[in-house]
Amino acid sequence: MALTNNAISFSSVGQTFLTGSGSVTALDGVTVTIAQHEFVAVLGPSGCGKSTLLRLTAGLMKPSKGTVSVFGKEVTMPRDDVGIVFQKPTLLPWANVEDNVVFPVRHKYGRVTTKDREQARTIIETVGLKGFEKRLPSELSGGMQQRVGIARALFLNPDILLMDEPFSALDALTRDAMGFELLRLWQASPKTVLFITHSIPEAALLADRILVLSERPGRIIADLQVPTARPRDESALRTPEMQDFSAELRSLLIRKEAA
Numbered sequence: 386m387a388l389t390n391n392a393i394s395f396s397s398v399g400q401t402f403l404t405g406s407g408s409v410t411a412l413d414g415v416t417v418t419i420a421q422h423e424f425v426a427v428l429g430p431s432g433c434g435k436s437t438l439l440r441l442t443a444g445l446m447k448p449s450k451g452t453v454s455v456f457g458k459e460v461t462m463p464r465d466d467v468g469i470v471f472q473k474p475t476l477l478p479w480a481n482v483e484d485n486v487v488f489p490v491r492h493k494y495g496r497v498t499t500k501d502r503e504q505a506r507t508i509i510e511t512v513g514l515k516g517f518e519k520r521l522p523s524e525l526s527g528g529m530q531q532r533v534g535i536a537r538a539l540f541l542n543p544d545i546l547l548m549d550e551p552f553s554a555l556d557a558l559t560r561d562a563m564g565f566e567l568l569r570l571w572q573a574s575p576k577t578v579l580f581i582t583h584s585i586p587e588a589a590l591l592a593d594r595i596l597v598l599s600e601r602p603g604r605i606i607a608d609l610q611v612p613t614a615r616p617r618d619e620s621a622l623r624t625p626e627m628q629d630f631s632a633e634l635r636s637l638l639i640r641k642e643a644a
């Protein structure tokens with residue numbers, strides 16, 4: 386395989402779904418490249434194709450037009466080096482935390498080794514759930530359940546982490562805390578992150594770069610570097626340059642909602 390520091394690339398990607406009453410074009414003419422270890426947030430109006438972008442990257446479907454590649458290779462099916470975290474963690478309700486985390490291995494190989502369990506316990510500790518390994522999902526708060534979903538996605542040590550509004554179901558304080566925790570994990574073990582959100586502050590605080598999509602069919606209407614250096618804390622959002630940046634993002638989104 387050719388060496389590349391492009392983790393993800395979309396070349397003229399379009400996605401049209403057939404529906405009972407016709408067809409829906411979710412994405413059109415999307416061309417973008419994301420470098421290895423870049424943290425990219427995607428903002429856009431509801432229904433503009435953000436999740437579709439992520440599902441194409443994950444290999445959960447193939448584009449109707451164009452090509453999606455991961456590390457220089459066309460995506461045709463899910464890969465072990467790409468992990469996904471959804472808005473709801475979709476945990477197995479009858480399985481404890483540790484069994485949920487090792488699930489990808491059990492699903493793929495039909496067995497779980499002692500080494501897998503050790504690895505799972507290390508990751509569970511990394512996401513702050515040490516001591517909860519044997520608890521069932523129903524015994525955990527929403528934030529803790531989402532941590533289990535993140536641990537499960539990290540379990541195979543993916544190079545790419547796809548996150549679809551991962552914190553949007555959480556209360557505001559937990560959401561902020563989880564964002565900072567994600568940054569800590571990302572800094573400790575760099576990964577390419579594609580992070581979908583509806584929140585401008587969340588995108589501006591977490592990402593290196595922000596892609597803004599238009600109304601459906603989603604096209605990239607802005608591709609902007611976040612103007613503030615890391616490390617960042619909440620006060621980073623209050624600087625004049627970040628306030629201007631947030632206002633720019635808002636006007637791009639409002640323009641599209643009004644169009």
Ligand SMILES: Nc1ncnc2c1ncn2[C@@H]1O[C@H](COP(=O)(O)OP(=O)(O)OP(=O)(O)O)[C@@H](O)[C@H]1O
Nearest residue numbers: 402403404409411430431432433434435436437438
């Ligand atoms: N499997 C499918 N079959 C038919 N239409 C679909 C399918 N998946 C997505 N769509 C349609 O494609 C469009 C884009 O959907 P997608 O979920 O990617 O948008 P989104 O930007 O993630 O939305 P939201 O912000 O509301 O989560 C929507 O109109 C949706 O109804």
